[in-house]
Amino acid sequence: MKTTEEKKILLVEDDDNIRLITRTSLEGLTSWKVIEANSGHVALGLADAELPDLILLDIMMPGMDGPTTFSHLKENASTGAIPVIFMTAKVQTQEVEGYIKLGAAGVITKPIDPMLLPEQITSILEVVGK
Amino acid sequence: MTADDRPKILIVDDDEAFRNLVVRLLTQRGFEILEARTTRDANVLLARNKFVLLIVDYKLPDVDGMTWIQQLRDRNINVPVAFCSGIWCDQRTFNWLRNILRVALVLNKPIDPQLFVEVIESVLPPPPKMTVTQEVEALARVDKSIIQIEYEQILNKFPGSSLAKSELEGIINSPDTQTELLDRLKMLRRKLEVEEAVNVAKVKYLGELGQTWPMLTKHVRQYKDDHKNRAAYENAVGLAHKLRGTAGSFHINKVSHAAGKLEDMLQSLDPTDDLSSEVIWSEIFRHLSEGEISIREEREALGSFTINENVVQLARVLFVGSSPLLQALATSGDITTACECSVVSTLQTALATVRNTRFNAVVIGPPLSNHPELLKFTQEVRISEENQQVPLLLISSAEQDFSYVQLKYAGISEFLSETVSPVDLVAAVNRLAGEQEQYKSRVLLVDDDEVLTNFVSRVLRSNNYVVDSLNEPIRVMEKLYEFEPQLLVLDVIMPGLTGYDVCRLIRGDIRWKDMPVLFLTAKSNQEGRANAFRAGGDDLLSKPVLTEELLARVSTYLQVAKLKQVQAEIDPATNVFNRNTFLRRAEKLFSANSDNYSICLFAIDQFDKIGQQYGEFACETVVATLGKLLRTRFQPTVLKGRWGEKGFALCFADEEEGAIAQLMELLLEEFSAMTFAGQHGETFHSTFSIGVSRAPEDGSIFEQLRDRAVQKLLDNIHERLTRVK
Secondary structure, three states: OOOOOOOEEEEEOOOHHHHHHHHHHHHHHOOOEEEEEOOHHHHHHHHHHHOOOEEEEEOOOOOOOHHHHHHHHHHOOOOOOOOEEEEEOOOOHHHHHHHHHHOOOEEEEOOOOOOOHHHHHHHHHHHOOO | OOHHHOOEEEEEOOOHHHHHHHHHHHHOOOOEEEEEOOHHHHHHHHHHOOOOEEEEOOOOOOOOHHHHHHHHHHOOOOOOEEEEEOOOOOHHHHHHHHHHOOOOEEEEOOOOHHHHHHHHHHOOOOOOOOOHHHHHHHHHOOOHHHHHHHHHHHHHHOOOOHHHHHHHHHHHOOOOOHHHHHHHHHHHHHHHHHHHHHHHHHHHHHHHHHHHHHHHHHHHHHHHHOOOOHHHHHHHHHHHHHHHHHHHHOOOHHHHHHHHHHHHHHHHOOOOOHHHHHHHHHHHHHHHHHHHHHHHHHHHHHOOOOOOOOOOOOEEEEEEOOOHHHHHHHHOHHHHHHEEEEEEOOHHHHHHHHHHOOOOEEEEOOOHHHOOOHHHHHHHHHHOOOOOOOOEEEEEOOOOOOOHHHHHHHOEEEEEEOOOOHHHHHHHHHHHHHHHHHHOOEEEEEOOOHHHHHHHHHHHHOOOOEEEEEOOHHHHHHHHHHHOOOEEEEEOOOOEEOHHHHHHHHHOOHHHOOOOEEEEEOOOOHHHHHHHHHOOOOEEEEOOOOHHHHHHHHHHHHHHHHHHHHHHHEOOOOOOEOHHHHHHHHHHHHHHOOOOEEEEEEEEOOHHHHHHHHOHHHHHHHHHHHHHHHHHOOOOOOEEEEEOOOEEEEEEEOOOHHHHHHHHHHHHHHHHOOOEEOOOOOEEOOOEEEEEEEEOOOOOOHHHHHHHHHHHHHHHHHHHHHHHO
């Protein structure tokens, strides 16, 4: 996925401010379009309807958390193949390995740097060959 | 996509120089501009092309611009139009253009090139991005001047950015090809735009942090006090986790760090292990206070948060009296949560207090509500610098030494019984404090950005200004009449009408000619300043708005405006309203209270004779004394004005006829007991005649009442003269 391609990204995050920074960064620096969901439930519906090219998924959310949302996405045939990158403020090595084993494309740690975020995403996707 | 697929704009204008300017400006921005000198040419072009926008002049050689737009609309051609004319249009024309002709933008020539591009683009969808191959083709044609332009625009647009400074040097001095250079410059520009957007959001986030962090502290304390409180624990960990990620993403690193530490420590805490938890708890509280300090530092570094703009200002209330009843009221929970209370037990200390501190209300209670000096006290309050307009509330028992009218005369606004509940007292204070709003300075914000107007009004309100905002610039004249602001804060870029044009519109009206106007603009460079002044603005505020700067500028201009207003409205000899201002306000008061309303006119008796007998100076003293008496009697909501050389006027709403007559008697009694000194040291007394008219009895329109009062005054003077004879 190149920054100059027109792609659709679903951002799942309960924190308004993080959504704002992520959207500002991605839409400002790339040709990607960002769709936002503020909860896992909303995300499942949007993913199915919009079929985004990538999903950025926060781990710690009230209600349905990131990993649960993730497993529902994978169970659904139409959304199962969409690459998912987890976003979290707290990463321990075993946890990252766990998510990767589950089938996540990668993990981005918060705090995010709005200037570097697009590059981070493209390099994660390069590794998994998307 | 070929170059011809660029979005097309048609300009219809017979001024070739202007057309050339527009072509130059908009071609740079990726549009294709077609030109027409007449509407006939324009019609031909319209039939053959699809346009995203028409830029239309008013004065054209064949049909005028407005008629032509009307013709287009009649033919169901609904392409957006920017109407650009050198002749300034009035509000009716503007409404016509906007609502009937559905013109997207009304612009006034001469245009400001940069601003022109900005507003034109604000009404258009962005030009489609070129594909990679087209970009390569386009870039192959890059010449040096384009790089130069891009470079200069970045420098101008982001003057304060260190990212811009550091990267620009590197880019310009790199050995890259020109195509690569331009690419890098373009990327830098996008990065700078992202940086700017994030910084704007950061200001808001810092505001939120002021509330989130205390919340975190609260949850942590709750958990420390009660280890079984799992909800508090979960809340604290969740909040700390979130703060770690979000604060860090805004580069508020110390706060992010402290939150991260807190999250880790809370999770490693074992409440059953007393010894180790002791150490961890002390670390937790250290990080809590470090986070708090860091938030304060960040805010101070931004220079925008030295005051807490979220604090609701409590009404300041002075309780005067020593009875247990008053003490109990002043300390009751209902009152202390709504008001900031001070209690003094004698009239003397009360007087010293009102001379130094401004209050929103003064509550006088037993035993002082019966004090013989009460009337003198209220008079002194009205002379004090700080509390001339303060509402006075009286709590008293049924057995009162003073009559109701006497107390009204003393200027008491509200009468409460000894059994008044704290809730009712708070309601009365708030209502009266609300009436005081009319003495506060009023600021009107005109901006289509609601987030910004909310922020600015919050800051101004917490600093004791009355603020109203308007999101549609076109309603500005209506709003001015309705709200009567003393200062206007005006955004430059708004849909439909630019702030510059709003300002010109306002300046055309004599009533608002001198009102200070501050422009809000993202462009605070020399050119932006020049434009603001040219448009008739007094100053400009740069976006993002910094609280300190906002307050400093607003207060400076309001002081000047206030001085001007005093000069225009107050009679210098007596400090009450001059005749015109009194009439204007009395009419306004009448429209809201036409069912119980009185005008009282006064004329000092034998005024000419006083002059002849005791000298000019004595005349002045008599007038000034009566003026002062009026100012220090009656509640602040009673209008007081000057009426001619020897006359005064009062205007009451909601006061019964009988009470008015008694009040006038008291006034005459007090005035005629005063002793004046003539030019040779001899003493004399003075009296006045009165004429009162009332609504609804004497008339249903204001002019009738006014004339009726004059007639009654003349009748009374005449009657007195016949009596003397």
